[in-house]
Amino acid sequence: MTCSAAGMLPYKLIYFNMRGRAELSRYILACAEIPFQDDRVEWKDWPSLKPSFPLQQLPVLEVEGVELNQSLAIARFFAKEAGLAGNSRLEEAQADALVESLNDFTLLIPWREEDQALKKQKIDELFDCYMPKLLSFLEKHLRDRDWLVGNAMTWADLYWHVCFTTCSVLRPGFASQSPGLSALIDRVGSIPQLARWIQDRPASEF
Incomplete structure (x- = not known):
């Protein structure tokens, strides 16, 4: 089950309010029914938030106090967590x-x-x-x-x-x-x- 409300969830996926480069990770999480915080940044807020993110880009995954950037790296991490990376x-x-x-x-x-x-x-x-x-x-x-x-x-x-x-x-x-x-x-x-x-x-x- 996915979740967009703040709470004690292990994964916080931060991206704009669109499908874009975060949607693959959202698909994986949805398929595996892994709870996550779907944190969506509005375009009007992005200029002030941009300097605080790695390479000033989104998506970013926050997990266990670590910030992970690059959309495919994030999706690959989730694919392995969900058993969707391949069987060998x-x-x-x-x-x-x-x-x-x-x-x-x-x-x-x-x-x-x-x-x-x-x-x-x-x-x-x-x-x-x-x-x-x-x-x-x-x-x-x-x-x-x-x-x-x-x-x-x-x-x-x-x-x-x-x-x-x-x-x-x-x-x-x-x-x-x-x-x-x-x-x-x-x-x-x-x-x-x-x-x-x-x-x-x-x-x-x-």
């Missing part, structure tokens, strides 16, 4: 590689581009040139299995769902020609505790 060292490496491959695409999205025409052009180029290669790679990797790695769900499957949700806002139907990956979206989304999180989380475009 090789599976862990495979899941890591898939997560990094998905993350490479999200990092290319020109979020900070202010020229809207140029931003659209860059996004179109990403979806027309890069995304087909990524989808082909993932579809071939998945083959006829239920999950991307081994015989059980890992954080790579969860990150595909996170990325799919974001990319669907930018290019609806972008994965419609990838039946295995589309089925994986349905499979992940039907996990009861994750479905509850998705239904109850604060609404945001990204």
